[in-house]
Amino acid sequence: MADAALQVEKSLMLSRWVIPQASSDLIEQIARQHDLPEIVARLLAIRNVPPAEVDAFLHPRLAAHFPDPFSLAGMDALAPYLADAITGGRKIAVFGDFDVDGATSTAVMVRFLRHCGVDAPFYIPDRLAEGYGPNINALRTLKARGAEIVILLDCGITAHEVIAQGREIGLDIVVLDHHEAEEQLPPANHVINPKRKDDTSGLSMLAACGVTFLTCVAVNKVLRERRFFEGKAEAPLKDWLDIVALGTVCDMVPLTKVNRLIVRHGFTQMAARKNPGINALLEVAGIKGEPSVYHAGFALGPRINAGSRVHQADLGAKLLSTDSAEDAKNIAWTLNDCNDKRKELQSEMFTEAVNMVEDQRLFEQPFIMVGHEAWHPGLSGLVAGRLKEKYDKPAVCVTYAPGPDGALEGRGSGRSIPGVNMGAAFIDARNAGILLKGGGHAMAAGFSVMADRIDDFHAFLIDHIGRQMAGQEMVSETLIDAVLSVRGAQLDFIKIIDKHFGPFGQGHDEPLFALPSVRLHSVDVVGTDHVRCTLSDWEGGGRMKAVAFRAAETPLGQTLLNHSRDTPFHLAGHLKINEWQGRESVEMHIVDAAPALDVARDIGRVRAS
Structure with a gap:
């Protein structure tokens, strides 16, 4: 067993801190071959990125690294089937889930079909009245609207009975999903799911919006080969990567391999603010600069989800599929109001739940x-x-x-x-x-x-x-990427990490740094239950603001609030760039802490490193 980092065997969050080990030769090789700072090479090494894959990891390129959509089991049959449906004028409808992944999947598919001349109606089930997944009444509704084919997005992989009923009333059913699959697939005409037991694509990390996007890429290729686009533009697939990136982040799938590629390029596209719906949502959320993974997960996603939670399930899909800036603005403000209501209801419900747990x-x-x-x-x-x-x-x-x-x-x-x-x-x-x-x-x-x-x-x-x-x-074990002093956590250092290693998310965690033997200043509660403070090295060097989110009632928050000024702490957290009135500074988002046992030794270790 590896030695505990800073001798922390049991932190306030009941965790043992460990620094992952990596070969110094491997770190040196990565740094030398790719001209990288040592800390970036170390982060790559401890995350098991082989030297041969470093370039694809650091500089993912669509042309070089985008996967072949036909590697997905069943795509060889589905792509020409949908191409036939498009060129043959068959009536296609879309049924999407009510969460962000479902809304983004629906928007991408509707946009693709619209570009190909198919006006596809979409149906998003009411979260409260209908629940998750397809139901026969919804399929009957779509059939009554003229649908011959229904594409199920972000659902359907376990809906055996409903899909069988849909087939019985004369519908063709296509499933594009990414949830856990069973041995027996549902009785749909076509099923694409990278978690199928017979799928060998290696794309199981995809969200449903990613599966949907790859399907559109595959169908687009078949249509191109059939000269469908002669005299007109092909579908602007790259322009929709902002939608796919939003769904990928919000569904909390691993941000590795193809997902990392999607998010990298998708957020570049998002920064251009070409999608009226995303642009309206950014404005409503007050996001002025370049949008980030954090903005998607904590500002955009919750607003889209709020529609189905407290008001109307299809607002998110409408927002992301419209080309009208005016409609997008109106929908975005409605979603913002829904989100305010959601936060109020959630706070009341969580308080009651905690009382139930404690009582x-x-x-x-x-x-x-x-x-x-x-x-x-x-x-x-x-x-x-x-x-x-x-x-x-x-x-x-x-x-x-x-x-x-x-x-x-x-x-x-x-x-x-x-x-x-x-x-x-x-x-x-x-x-x-x-x-x-x-x-x-x-x-x-x-x-x-x-x-x-x-x-x-x-x-x-x-x-x-x-x-x-x-x-x-x-x-449990908490993996510490590196130990730094407050003085050593400089702005340029954080920018290097963000530039080379982001975006961070599920499966590709943001580096976790430990600050040893720090002194706490001005600790208080901000907002409802966030704990904020100012840090310095024990000897007085350096100064940094820090915050522990939703921690006021936890052992971590209570210990920070009731600390003695003469008690040194080790802190573990993520280092962020805080922008305020045009000035940038480093801020720590604290996730754990532990009493410091040997201040002199800990300071010496940081100096030695």
Whole structure:
């Protein structure tokens, strides 16, 4: 076992700090071959980027590194099928999920079909009334509007019964999905999913919007070969990478390989502000400069999602597919109002959920499960996520409402921690006959269940999650990329990291730095529950602002707030560039802390490095 970084065996967040080791020869080789600073070469080495792949990682190019869409299982058959449908004048409709991935997938497909002369109506199910995935009433509605083909986006991989019913009423069904697939595929005409058991493309990291984009690239290629575009422009696929990048970031898929390529080029496109919907949303959110992954995940995405959570499910898809600046502006402001309402409802619901956990001591169980009939169904995933963050355990949040037959049903979402596959647990519960619907990803999944089976579901999860967690250490490991002094965390250093290594996200974590033996100054609470402070090296050198988000009621936040000025701390966090009134400075976003045991030794180690 590697030595603990700064001797931190158990931090305030119950974590052991470890600095990953990498061969000094490998670091030197990467730095020399690619003319990189040593710290960037080290970050590449500890993230297992081989020297041969460094160029593709640092400088991903569409022409050189974009994958062949025909490597996806089933694309050889689907692409000519859709090309035939386009050239043959068949009526195509789109059914998309109500989240950001679904909205972006829908917008890309609708834009592509529109460019090819197909006016494709789209249907986004109501999150509260219809729930996730296709339903037969929606398919009947699309058929009544003239649809012959329905393309399911970001859903459908487990919808065997509904798809069979759709086929029975005369529809062709195409599934473009990325959720966990089972051995048996649904009875659709075509199924594209990089998580199919027979798929060897190596593209399982794609979000549904990425799968949709690759499908459009493949169909575009077939149409080009058939001379469909003679005398007119081909589809401007690159122009839509901003939409794909937004969905990729917001669905929290790994930002590696093709996703890194999409996000790099997509955010360059987003900065040009050519998409009326994205531009309107940026303006409503008050984002003046170049948009970032942070802006997408914490400003744009929540506003798009808010439409389906508290108002109207199809607003996000309408926003991203319109070419009217005026319509985009109106929709963006509506989504902004929805987001304000969402935040208010979420705060109330989370407070009630925490009270339930504390009163019933649910934190003593392997996972946390809460539910209430009065809670808003559109917010269960957000509250589950907040509970997971607060208690560092898998969390499930359930809301209740009458189902189609009047019987009480529970609908909920789960959010998990590394090592516990929530999507697999829900699929197994569905296959066991406990759930009506269930599935998703390892870290985030959803379900519906008859209310009288909720105790059975709870018992099932106790066993399933308990077995997954058996033998896991209660003290997790936190990987520290490097140890720096406050004085050494200079603005130029952070810019080098951002330039060479970003964008950061799921699967490609932002570097985590440890500041040893720091002195805390002016610690207080800002906003509702964020803890902010000023840091300096113990000897007084350097000065830096820092903030721990949503930490006021956590052991981390309470320790920072009640610290003694004479007590040194090790802090772990992400170093950010803060812009204020035209000036830039370095700021730490604190994620963990630990008491410093040996100040003189720790300062000496930083000097030696």
